[in-house]
Amino acid sequence: MSTKEIRLLSVSAILGYGFPEASLKAGMARKPDMIGVDGGSVDPGPHYLGAGIPFCSPIAIKRDLRLMLHAAIEAGIPMVIGTCGGAGGNPHLDLVAGMARDIAREDGLSFKMALIRAEQDKAEIKRRIAAGGIHPLAHQPELTDAVVDRATRIVGMMGPEPFIEALDNGAQVVLAGRSSDPAPWAAMCIRAQLPPAPAWYAGKMLECGATPSIPKGHDSLFVTVRDDHMDCEPCNPIRRCTPLSIANHSLHENSSPIHHIEPGGMLDTSDCRFDALSDRAVRISGMKWNPAAQYTVKLEGVELAGYRAICVAGTRDPLLIGRLDHFLESVRAEVATKAAAFGATPDTYRLGFRVYGRDGVMAEREPKRDAEPHEVGFVIEVVSQQSREMAAAVLGVARANMLHTDFPGRLCREGNMAFPFSPSDIDVGPVYRFSVFHVADVADPCELFPIEYEMVR
Amino acid sequence: MTLIRDAARVCKSKNAGPFELTIDVVFDDASVFQKVKATGVLCPALFARLYNVPEEHVLFTPYDAAFAFKATFPRLVPAGEFGDTDVYGCQQHAPLLDVDLPI
Numbered sequence: 235m236s237t238k239e240i241r242l243l244s245v246s247a248i249l250g251y252g253f254p255e256a257s258l259k260a261g262m263a264r265k266p267d268m269i270g271v272d273g274g275s276v277d278p279g280p281h282y283l284g285a286g287i288p289f290c291s292p293i294a295i296k297r298d299l300r301l302m303l304h305a306a307i308e309a310g311i312p313m314v315i316g317t318c319g320g321a322g323g324n325p326h327l328d329l330v331a332g333m334a335r336d337i338a339r340e341d342g343l344s345f346k347m348a349l350i351r352a353e354q355d356k357a358e359i360k361r362r363i364a365a366g367g368i369h370p371l372a373h374q375p376e377l378t379d380a381v382v383d384r385a386t387r388i389v390g391m392m393g394p395e396p397f398i399e400a401l402d403n404g405a406q407v408v409l410a411g412r413s414s415d416p417a418p419w420a421a422m423c424i425r426a427q428l429p430p431a432p433a434w435y436a437g438k439m440l441e442c443g444a445t446p447s448i449p450k451g452h453d454s455l456f457v458t459v460r461d462d463h464m465d466c467e468p469c470n471p472i473r474r475c476t477p478l479s480i481a482n483h484s485l486h487e488n489s490s491p492i493h494h495i496e497p498g499g500m501l502d503t504s505d506c507r508f509d510a511l512s513d514r515a516v517r518i519s520g521m522k523w524n525p526a527a528q529y530t531v532k533l534e535g536v537e538l539a540g541y542r543a544i545c546v547a548g549t550r551d552p553l554l555i556g557r558l559d560h561f562l563e564s565v566r567a568e569v570a571t572k573a574a575a576f577g578a579t580p581d582t583y584r585l586g587f588r589v590y591g592r593d594g595v596m597a598e599r600e601p602k603r604d605a606e607p608h609e610v611g612f613v614i615e616v617v618s619q620q621s622r623e624m625a626a627a628v629l630g631v632a633r634a635n636m637l638h639t640d641f642p643g644r645l646c647r648e649g650n651m652a653f654p655f656s657p658s659d660i661d662v663g664p665v666y667r668f669s670v671f672h673v674a675d676v677a678d679p680c681e682l683f684p685i686e687y688e689m690v691r
Numbered sequence: 692m693t694l695i696r697d698a699a700r701v702c703k704s705k706n707a708g709p710f711e712l713t714i715d716v717v718f719d720d721a722s723v724f725q726k727v728k729a730t731g732v733l734c735p736a737l738f739a740r741l742y743n744v745p746e747e748h749v750l751f752t753p754y755d756a757a758f759a760f761k762a763t764f765p766r767l768v769p770a771g772e773f774g775d776t777d778v779y780g781c782q783q784h785a786p787l788l789d790v791d792l793p794i
Contacts, residue, residue: 276708276709276770277706277770277778277779278778278779279709279770279771279778280709280770280771281771371708372708372709372710372711373710373765374710478700478717478719478758481717481754481756481757481758481759482700482701482715482717482757482759484754484757485713485715485717485754485757485759485761486705487705487706487707487708487713488707488713489707489708489711489713489750489763490750490752490761490763491715491752491754491757491759491761492752492754503756504756505756506756506757507756508756508757520756539772539773584773586773586774588776594776595776595777595782595783596776596777596782596783596785596786597767597774597776598743598767599742599743599767599783599786601741601786617773665773666771667769667771667772667773668709668710668769668770668771668772671708671709671710
């Protein structure tokens with residue numbers, strides 16, 4: 235048993251979501267050993283990994299980063315960010331690294347910075363497929379060379395070990411590509427000789443900032459980790475951690491509430507206890523860590539699925555709403571004929587009608603699909619495999635036919651649709667889909683994650 | 692008649708990765724949780740029926756420490772794929788709200 239404790243400050247749920255400056259000050263006053271924030275998530279979907287852009291605005295990211303850098307440099311403690319730029323590929327990491335250099339130059343800060351890369355080399359992944367070292371997750375098919383070749387970008391999800399290496403090598407600012415959300419926090423605890431169970435659990439709480447508190451909000455959380463427990467308290471006096479708010483967060487985004495698979499092992503929370511320390515702080519204890527026989531790194535990759543164009547419209551006509559499925563099928567048939575005439579055969583595009591007010595949110599899982607609404611909204615959608623221009627062309631036909639196609643009993647002979655905007659059609663651009671969701675066996679947890687060091691001043 | 696919307700403290704859905712949806716129903720304290728658990732209403736078959744998914748695809752876990760029930764099952768289509776209606780998966784909980792718990 236050690237008497238050591240590690241004090242960790244997470245400023246917000248995601249870099250760029252914002253946090254009150256007063257919360258950062260209150261957190262810093264409690265003398266943390268490290269500050270950090272999670273930089274991203276797979277939740278906003280495949281687009282950001284494919285397009286190489288963040289899902290928060292660069293303006294918002296830089297505001298958060300500047301405050302964090304000043305706080306860390308002034309206090310002489312590490313500042314660590316995982317999954318930089320939203321998806322943790324090279325363009326995402328380079329965006330945030332560039333901001334850190336700009337801020338240092340603008341504000342006269344200097345520090346040693348480590349960049350941990352997570353984007354994967356396709357030839358290396360194919361070599362590992364051939365060696366039998368890649369396995370599918372979530373009932374996905376086996377990974378093939380063809381899928382790897384088609385991928386726009388593949389990242390590996392690092393555990394705590396690359397962070398430990400960067401910190402051990404004296405980096406004060408550590409910016410990483412795709413990371414397991416708790417990994418930066420677990421790293422700080424594990425390198426201080428704390429056991430992995432509370433280290434990982436602390437990371438699970440910190441990766442979402444003040445989300446484990448009530449009222450929920452994008453704000454800061456302070457966690458103190460000791461040998462067999464951790465204490466959680468939000469920095470903002472308007473928020474409280476309660477046993478229920480903490481327990482609720484422990485369910486977040488996992489398939490099982492008791493078995494959390496992480497690189498290198500499994501966090502078992504079956505016997506966790508959540509005890510109130512005060513009316514706004516909670517102690518969590520009883521977590522266990524089961525090391526895995528084989529260390530694995532999750533791989534995430536996306537491929538181009540086509541080009542999307544959309545149009546928003548609505549109808550208030552009960553005669554149309556009463557025979558909507560028939561109407562949409564007749565529009566679909568018209569579009570097939572007219573689009574084929576200019577070279578968009580039905581196998582080259584997908585046409586979707588999203589019907590809000592009926593089943594726009596739950597699709598075929600909607601139990602009340604047969605309830606008749608007084609108005610419905612549509613998002614008309616085309617994804618073309620050919621080009622942006624072709625997506626726009628097919629959508630134009632679909633929009634015109636939604637407006638003008640006749641139906642039995644029609645009285646609204648001037649038009650079927652209310653369009654809220656002019657222009658009515660929106661070019662959304664490239665669309666990506668998840669294509670790689672696998673794990674790679676590794677001998678060394680750091681082998682897929684090269685680290686670059688630089689002095690920033 | 693006690694509906695989940697009146698008895699639960701939390702009833703929410705979310706992605707568990709891009710291919711799975713996870714639903715949590717959380718109660719206030721151990722006594723309510725144990726009463727709900729004893730009814731057997733929250734079970735894999737309920738989620739299979741409400742979400743039109745084979746029962747063997749539902750991973751159902753009561754979590755005593757959090758007074759919670761969790762069910763995880765495949766999404767209709769992967770997050771962001773053509774036809775996905777809910778990229779974050781956070782608006783798929785509604786059919787549970789009107790489930791009657793005989794407690």
